[in-house]
Every structure is written in C-alpha cells, then in structure tokens.
Amino acid sequence: MSEYSARDADDVSVGIVEKKFYTFGGGVNQSLVLESGAKIGPVTVAYETYGQLSPAKDNAVLVLHALSGDCHVAGYYSKADTKPGWWENMVGPGKGIDTDRYFVICASILGSCGGTTGPSSTNPATGQPYGLDFPVVTVGDMVAVQRKLLDHLGVEKLLAVVGGSLGGMQALEWSLRYPDRVAGVIALATTMRHSALAIAFNEIARQAIMTDPNWNKGHYYGGPKPDTGLAVARMIGHVTYLSDEAMRRKFGRRLQGKEAFSFQFDIDFEVESYLRHQGNKFVARFDANSFLYVTKAADYFDLERRGGAGSAVEAFATARSRFLVVSFTSDWLYPTYQSKELVRALKKNGLNVSFCEIKADCGHDAFLIPNKRLSSLIGNFLEQTRDESRF
C-alpha cells in the first residue's frame, strides 16, 4: 500500500514525527490472553500520534492500518526523509483528518513487522525470534492491544475509529468490543466477513511464501530469507488491489523497453515489470512470517460468526456508534455488495449510518489514493460526530 505514499501536492504535512513504543504484559500473570486462548507477553506497541489531545479529551481519532501498513500514517522521520507516511494525503493540517483539530493515533498491529510484537520479535522463552511459535492472532486481538495503548495514553473515549480494508475490519471490531468508547466508525473498502475469493488469494500468497525453500518453517531469521515467496505473495496481493480498468489504463499490453516479443521468459510486458518491481520493493520492508499471520487474521474475520447465531444483525446489537461506510465501484476484493450487507445489518439495528459508493477506477486501493470526495466525506463525518458526540 505504501507505494502511494507521496509528498502532499501542496506540501502540507504534520512535519517531523516520531515513532514511540509502549510495552505491557511483561509481569507474572500479566500476559495478554488471545482469542485462541494462547497467552503472549510482554507486548510492545509501536505507535505515532499527531495533533494535540484536547483538555476535555474528546478529539481523539484512532487510525487503523491495513495489511502492509504500519503506524507511520503521516509526516516524515527527519528533514532528509523523502517518503511520508502512508496516508499523508488524508492526515495533516486542514486535511480530511485534520490534525489541527483532532488528536490522531495509529499503532502498528499485533503480528505485523512495524515495531509492534510479531513473529520477528524475540521470544522471551528462547531468546530467539518467535517464528511460527508466535501465536495466531485475530483482528479482535489487534484491537485489544490498541485498547491497552489508549489506556496508557489516558484516552478513554474515541471520537472516531477510521480504517480501510483490514483497518476497516478493526474499526468494526472496535464498535462491537468497546461500544461505549467509540462515537464514530468510518469503515472504508471493507467487509464484515472475508469472502472465499479473498481467502483464496491470501492462501495462494501464503503458499508462495511457505513453498520458498528459504522459508524453512518460519526459521529464517539470521539466514537467507524467503524473498522470492514474499515477492510473489505481494504480486498476487497487488493484482487484487487494482482493477481490470486500472490495469488497462496503466499498462494495457504495452511492452517493457522493447518493440517485439522476446520469445523468452524475460519480462515482455510493462505489467510484468511493474509487479516484479513491487514484489522486490516489498521484501525490503516486510517480514514473510508477518504476512502469514496478518492474512490469517483477515481470513478469520467474520462478524456473522461472532454474532453467535450466524447473524450480522445480531452481531451489531450491542453497537452504539454512528457509522460511515464507503465502498469503491471498482473494488473487486471487497465489492460494494459487501459494504451494503454491512449497512443493512446496521440499519436493522436502528443505528445511525451513512453510506456512499465512490466512483473510482483504481480498485480496492482507491481509499489510499488522494480523493477530494473521500477527504470531504471523512472530514464532514468527523465534524458531525463531534457536534453530536455523547462525550
């Protein structure tokens, strides 16, 4: 996702930011109990914050990142840093999520490799990286960790939780786990339950990693890494984030630096070159085991099952927040009908919900790309939530 992160067109930014860390659960009997029943501790959370928490503590907005993102949402780490955070176009002074008005928090998710405890972290029991000894985590576990961080920061209530894709799943989970702590939920390009199509793509990506000889059942730290497998996994993922239309527009059948077919298995087409480039770029910044854990968490996500009787309507019976649900016309990973199912469940619970399907040809990734309509929707929804907020 971070291939979209680019300097703001008007060069407006939160400026220099700092990645911070908070560790909990290190003491005896203080480990975090996961949904699977497994325990883990200590847990370190990497996070960033922008803007100021108001004296009434009523302006906190929690941003939730997707599969390959991290807590670096906006700004730069130094003056020499050329690449801002992944949602630089949305988060900053005067932007959709206005850091002049809101206190913005984002934490790297549990199991990821963005500084929060994950499979590449040291297992206190062995002194070695966890590898596959890291317990399988869920979206609910990610949210439980975020809640711990908020307690630490002294943020009791959230004006809103905002996320796209896997981040949207976390946002929905927040509204169910801690209904009284969240006034507004913004769920972008997301779903209540991972579809067979989405699970299938994740499984192909995981197989690419696990069949790489370097993967070595997850014990590759300190040796050669399963870079080929991870790069292929990224290539698959990347295709699902685009759309037929976007790929036609971006690449068509254009050849890469040649006039005719090579009649070999080198790169012929631009699209091949692009995917290989994306794959190779990704291995430099992402851990293969984290990819396995985080995609598994997404696959397990199913609010209907969580609702008990297999009903999405019942799942939201305890929700109290107001909702903004946004889908994108060309998103084939989490198509509009899935957002509509979510909206239907919210309506049937008498919850306050707004829904908009934004016309965009860039597929699932549309929520990451600068879009005035999306910024306006989010900005106005936050403002209205603040006006109506019960806090």
Place this chain on the structure above:
Amino acid sequence: MKADFKSADTSPAMRFDLSVIASWIEPGSKVLDLGCGEGDLLHCLKQQKGVRGTGIEMVEAKVLRCIEKGLSVLQGDITEEVQDYAENTFDYVILSQTLQQVYAPAQLLNSLLTIGRRVVVSFPNFTHWKNRWQLVWQGRAPLSKQLPFEWYNTPNIRVIAIIDFRRFVKKMGWRIVRETAINTDHHDHHGNVVRLLPNLRATYGIFMLAKKKEKK
C-alpha cells in the same frame, strides 16, 4: 399552521411543496426522506425542528452534499433500501415528487406504511387545466414546468391525478390523515394552497397517509 409555514419557508432554496411538507412534521420526530436530493428538506427539519433524519439518494454527488450538511444519508435505490427497516422505525416517511416514477407504487407505499407511522407523498397533478388544454386543444402530450419531459425522455411512468390518488388510497384501505393541493412552479419556493377545484387548478397534490388501524 401558518406560523409553521413561515418558519419552514426561510430557507431560500427550498421548494414550496417541501415547505408545506416541513410544516406537517412534528418537532423531534424521526424522518426518512426518500430521494432526498441534496438534503434541503432534512437539513431544514433538523435545524428548525430538531428532527432526526435519514435520507436515501441515488446520486453520489448529492450524497456528498448531504454529508457536508451533517445529515445521515444512504446511497441507493429507494425500493431496495426501504426493505431493511423494522416496523415503525420512523414517525414520517417522505416521498416527494417521485411517486410518478415508481414501478410498483402500491407495493412501495405499503412498505413505507410499515416502516413509518405516517407517509407523506407529493406528486405532480397530471389533470391541471394547462395539461388538459394542451391535450384537448393542441392535441399534444402535456409539457409543463411540473412535467417538463418529452415522451421519449421522461422518467415519469405514471400519470397521477389528485382524485385518482384519493380513490387509490381508499381502494388500498389506507387512511388520508391530511391533504393539500398547491399551485407552484417546480424549483420555485413560492406558491399557494388551492382550495377550490384542486384537481383542475393545482400543480401538486400532497397527502399524509396512515394505515387504517393505528398500531400501538
């Protein structure tokens, strides 16, 4: 009632039929506005009467305008969207100037009377004298400010007259709680109530409907 008219009419962009409808809505009630456009009516009701409203609108740009105004709005088709609400979710469901485009009006109104205690409907009166004049003396399908379309591009698939609508409501076993007829131009926020010969002289009919028996 007059005072209400006045207060509802302060919004400069609001259509006259919407001002009339606004005057019928009780303060603090829960309202669903079908085909809410840019949310003029809901915004006015929210500001002036503390109404909790939701709009349904098909066009993305209009949905964005509604959210800019701080309204709750769902992008979608009204016949689909109204299916998802529980019985009596709303105090009022409003269907303004859309009935003439609905494929199954009896079915739709029945759904609306289920999800709302009251349904407010407004529609262009096809038997206005100017329309009759064009049909009889010019021998042409009527074209007017209220019915501005040619036969080949009209979205209107129903021809509704005020007296026909009354008969329809009776036949369906519903109740007319309130009705009025107005003379106005489309998009013009000026108009007047027509009391004498409304079926001939009114450009729009506005009705408030309920089911025969009140459900407690």
